[in-house]
Structure formats: structure tokens, C-alpha cells
Amino acid sequence: GAVVSQHPSWVICKSGTSVKIECRSLDFQATTMFWYRQFPKQSLMLMATSNEGSKATYEQGVEKDKFLINHASLTLSTLTVTSAHPEDSSFYICSARVLGQGYNEQFFGPGTRLTVL
Amino acid sequence: RKEVEQDPGPFNVPEGATVAFNCTYSNSASQSFFWYRQDCRKEPKLLMSVYSSGNEDGRFTAQLNRASQYISLLIRDSKLSDSATYLCVVSYYSGGYQKVTFGTGTKLQVIP
Numbered sequence: 001g002a003v004v005s006q007h008p009s010w011v012i013c014k015s016g017t018s019v020k021i022e023c024r025s026l027d028f029q030a031t032t033m034f035w036y037r038q039f040p041k042q043s044l045m046l047m048a049t050s051n052e053g054s055k056a057t058y059e060q061g062v063e064k065d066k067f068l069i070n071h072a073s074l075t076l077s078t079l080t081v082t083s084a085h086p087e088d089s090s091f092y093i094c095s096a097r098v099l100g101q102g103y104n105e106q107f108f109g110p111g112t113r114l115t116v117l
Numbered sequence: 118r119k120e121v122e123q124d125p126g127p128f129n130v131p132e133g134a135t136v137a138f139n140c141t142y143s144n145s146a147s148q149s150f151f152w153y154r155q156d157c158r159k160e161p162k163l164l165m166s167v168y169s170s171g172n173e174d175g176r177f178t179a180q181l182n183r184a185s186q187y188i189s190l191l192i193r194d195s196k197l198s199d200s201a202t203y204l205c206v207v208s209y210y211s212g213g214y215q216k217v218t219f220g221t222g223t224k225l226q227v228i229p
Contacts, residue, residue, distance in 0.1 A: 034217060036219075042221065043204065043219045043220060043221040043222055044161065044204070044219040045219075046216075046217055046218070046219075049216075091158075093160050093161075105151075105163055105166070106163070106217070107163075108160040108161050108162065109160060110159070110160050111159075111160050
């Protein structure tokens with residue numbers, strides 16, 4: 001299957017700093033990437049849908065000025081958590097969608113574990 | 118009502134047993150349905166898509182009931198390696214973009 005990478009895999013930062021997470025599709029082009037957040041023992045929550053070359057579409061309740069998404073190329077999307085606070089500590093996962101004749105699949109990155117002190 | 122609901126479990130079953138999970142969804146406009154598997158502290162991986170006609174992949178069978186708005190996953194001859202959380206995923210297109218909703222997952226523990 002298609003491979004999606006994320007970097008960094010984990011990060012610890014101080015409250016008030018900004019953290020950038022990269023999501024790359026390694027062997028395919030992804031016109032659409034998704035960013036999810038997962039708190040312990042909860043399901044993945046979609047934060048935003050990112051289309052290459054256009055503004056991301058944020059889910060209700062997700063602050064677009066706090067979670068900046070850039071999808072500048074067909075293989076790279078970035079999520080920047082600005083002025084991170086302890087409540088932003090979570091597992092952030094991206095996925096890239098592959099659309100084809102009769103199929104629609106998302107391939108997930110390995111996730112980034114963010115801890116804000 | 119949640120958009121996608123699953124019994125969180127855990128389902129503790131012995132090796133070789135057959136186990137079934139259900140997932141209900143509230144949006145009748147939903148178009149695509151999937152089962153994902155997520156191991157502890159790992160990313161979800163697609164297990165199978167769910168088609169209207171139902172589909173089978175080895176020991177796994179998925180079915181969709183649009184009238185009752187639920188999908189199911191049946192695992193036959195359970196293996197220890199099947200222990201994981203199984204996520205039901207429902208999506209639809211709205212305003213030109215895809216809305217994807219994950220269920221909270223059903224935890225399966227296969228015991229020797």
C-alpha cells in the first residue's frame with residue numbers, strides 16, 4: 001500500500017511555543033490530506049481537510065488560527081500548532097486519500113505524539 | 118446521538134471463536150463505509166471497505182444495511198493477532214469535500 005510519513009514522531013515542548021508537524025506521501029500524490037487528533041482512549045477526531053493549493057476546511061470547534069495547515073504540494077501537508085498549551089497534548093495523525101475507480105482509501109501516517117509541558 | 122456509534126467492548130473471546138461487531142450511523146446520506154484496525158499507540162490501518170453487496174476477505178466479512186443504517190464486521194476463527202481496536206468509519210461528500218467520521222472503536226481481545 002501507499003506510504004505516508006510524519007515528522008516528528010514525538011515532540012515535547014514548553015507551553016506557548018509553536019510546533020510544526022509534517023505529513024508526506026512518499027510514493028504517491030495526494031490531492032487531499034486529513035488531519036486528526038486522538039486523545040487517550042478516544043477515537044480519532046477529524047480536525048481539518050486539506051486540499052493541495054487551497055485553504056483547509058476545518059471541522060466545527062477547531063480553531064483555524066491555532067492549527068495552521070499548509071498543503072503546498074501534492075506530497076506535503078504541514079500542521080502547525082501555534083502557542084501550544086497542555087490541553088493540546090495529543091496524538092496527531094495525518095492521512096492521505098487515494099481515489100480511484102471504485103475505491104476511496106485513506107493511508108495514515110504513523111502519528112505524532114505531542115506533549116506540552 | 119453520535120454520528121457513528123460502536124460498542125466499545127472489550128470483547129474477550131477465545132482463540133478460534135467467531136465474533137461480530139456492529140456499528141450504527143446517523144447520517145442517511147453517508148456514502149462510503151470502512152473498517153479500520155488500530156493497534157495500541159499505532160495509526161489505524163484499513164481492514165476492508167464495506168460494499169452494499171457485502172464483502173469477504175479471508176476470515177473477515179463486512180456487511181452494510183442501509184435501511185437500518187448499520188454496518189457489521191464478522192471475524193471467524195479468531196487469532197491472537199486479531200487483538201486490536203476495530204474502528205468503524207463512515208464518510209460522505211458535502212460541499213465538494215469529504216467528511217469522514219470515525220467511531221470510538223470496539224476493542225477485541227483474543228485469549229489463548
